Amino acid sequence: MTDIKLTGTIAAKQTGKNEQVLDKLKVERERGITVKAQTASMIYDRQASRYMLNLIDTPGHVDFAWEVSRSLAACQGALLLVDCSQGVQAQTISVFHNAKDRGLTIIPVLNKIDLPAADPDRVIAQMQATFGIDPEAVIPISAKTGRGVSELLRAIVERISPPVGPTSSPFRGFLFDSFYDRYRGVISLLNVKEGTLRVGDKISSTFTGKRYEIMELGIMHPEETSTSALYPGQVGYMACNMKEPTDAHVGDTLYRVGQPVDPIPGFKPAKPMVFAGVYPIDSGDFPKLEESIKRLTLTDRSVSVQRESSSALGQGCRLGFLGTLHMDVFRQRLEDEYNANVIITAPTVPYKVVYKDKEVIVSNPTDFPEVTDTTSKVKEIQEPTVSASIIVPEQYFGDMMDLCFSHRAEDLDHRYLDSTEGSARILMTCTIPLSEIVTDFFDQLKSRSSGFASFDYEEAGYRRSDLAKPVDALALIVHRSAQESVGRAWVKKLHRVIPRQLFEVPIQAAIGKKVIARETLSAMRADVTAGLYGGHYERKMKHLENQKASKRKMKRIGTVNLPQEAFFDILSQSK
Incomplete structure (x- = not known):
């Protein structure tokens, strides 16, 4: 923000305007995060020379790593921005290696040096130990006060080579x-x-x-x-x-036209890692929802879209995201920018089903085969895994170990990023199933570390796993070690949201033909003896027996209509 003001790109003071100039989306301003890469060109005058600097401001969260990747493909250099009060974060390591692999010039920058909690010497030591950066090359700045920003602009001009494309060449x-x-x-x-x-x-x-x-x-x-x-x-x-x-x-x-050129290599498209169904609350709004999704994916091409239908929720779309925060931000943008009222199903990950003669990727639980069937042609089921990196203060190391092992982590390793007494930080690495981190893993990580831990991951392929599938939109794929606890939790949720009927309704969670959890929704019951005065007790018993017979008949032929509002409630509670 300060460099945009310093170069005269915007006025030094903006009265009555939100100064989050590059955070243009409502969701960005409300949540205080960047979710969309933004471009800004600046004119910088130095020693009678004029330079045009093209800045691309990118997100930091792992769920928006594709925004960073495609932005780096259009750049000649990168500013490695590290918070002076928090130190190197897990996502910082990922972005550094991404930029380094592309051969970009990297300028290390230490921001927020004006804060009382800032510790420049310790953080510079971390950057040296983690990235092998020369401490003399680090530029300390305060984006808030403007301190050091002029030196940073000079460093950009001096260290990053200008584009070499000739003007006379074909476009x-x-x-x-x-x-x-x-x-x-x-x-x-x-x-x-x-x-x-x-x-x-x-x-x-x-x-x-x-x-x-x-x-x-x-x-x-x-x-x-x-x-x-x-x-x-x-x-x-x-x-x-x-x-x-x-x-x-x-x-x-x-x-x-008429001057063909070789395609520019080196850019990989995004690969969705989390899938969810999106349905309109009013089924008649599907055409409008589909058009809204089509327009929104133009600004977020990392989202994959495929039509699907559900007997409970009607027509909808199955969308692929890079993570659960990405999914939640996309939902909020649909509501903010297109006034859409939607139901989003529980997130799932793409599983690989290995048959005797082929392999199939399944991202929708309803397409998951019943592997409990002895006649099944399924050879094995494989689940996606990720290589996770966690940076955490030493005092929370035990809690992070416990969190990782409780989510089926393997190959756990760690090393110290620095050894400053009383403030040592540890880099933990492990391999963990993707399905374990798309639920509440990140929330637990922040809770157990009092908000000090940072988390990043990258794809690590598939591995064999023992999986099972416990009405259509509520189907889940879970590891067998968690099937009973998940089944009981979902049955209890359904018990709370399903409207009571005139007959008793059993609610069950089942894997194949085996019921693993059950709750019974009691019937609504009218007092059929309220209008009877006097007479023998057999007269009352006759009315009660007739009521029981009617309820038994309704239980045989009756159906339970689960309203969309109930689906909305249970899926909201599952996030």
Whole structure:
């Protein structure tokens, strides 16, 4: 924020405006986190020279690592920002190695040096031990007061090499983001690698092969500022009457029609790790919900979308996310930006079902085979695992060990990041099933460490596991060691939300043909003897027996209609 002000990109003081300039989404301002990478171009004057600096502000949470990955693909350098009061975090290590693998110039920056709890010497020692960084290369700053920001801007100009793409070469651009405008259609953000792009040029997509005419060009300053052309190294936006959101493929290479170029390599698309069904509360709102999801995924291309239907919830979509926070943020954006009222089913992970002749990835519990059947052709079930990294103060090490082992962690190892007396921090690594961390793992991690632990993970392949599936949208896939506790918990939840009927309703959790938990919802009962005065007791017994017979008949032929509100309640309680 300070560097944007220092370069004159925005006014030094904004009266009556929220100064979270790059946090444009409502969910970002409410939660105080960054979930969407934002671009800003700045003009920096130094010693009679003028430079254009293109900044991409990226999220820090592991669930939005894809935003970081695609942003790094459009950059020549990266600022490794470390909080001076908290030290190196688990996600910091992940981002560092991602940038290093891409060959980017990395500038280590120590932020928040103005805080009373700041300990620059200790944190710089951590950065040296963890990343092998020269302490002299670290730039201490305070983004709040502006201290050190001028030195940081000079370091960016001096340490990061400018783009080398020649202006005279054929145009080649890298598309790394997009959003939708109701009047102009799809707006794409691109990094010009080589050549020049001008208004009126006709371009083509390497991925789709479709052609477009450039109607508008500009840079984000940080709001849209029109220009007549974009040159090598510049990051800007492009409007070209692109109507279909799916045509803006992140990672695509654009070129001028008649001058084909080699695609830009090195960018991997996102791979969803958590799946959930999304349904409208009112089934008639599905077309509107589907269009809203289509528009929203244009700004978040890491989400996968597939139609599905449920006998209980109607028509909906099965979406794939990078994590549970990603899923919850997407839900809130649907509600904030498109006024959608939705039900989201319990999150699941993609399992690999190995048959005798093939392998199938199953992300929907309703498609999970009944492996208890002796005639089943299933050879084995494999679950996804992740390599987890946890950084925690030494005093919470025992609690973190217990947390990891209770969630089936394996190959647990640890090492000290520093050895400062009274403030040592430990880096723990382990392999843990993905299904164990998509529930309440992160909440427990923060609770047991008083908020001081940080957590990051990356995909680690599949491994064989003993799994089982305990009405349609409420089907779950759980490890057999937890099947009884999960079954009892869900049966109790259903007992609370299912409306009482005129007959007794048994609620059961079952794996195959074996019932592992049961609750009985008692029947509503009218006082059929209230209007009887006097007479023999056999007269009352006759009415009571008739009532029992009627209830037995209703139990045989009656059905329980579970309202969508009940599904909403139980799925809300399960998050």
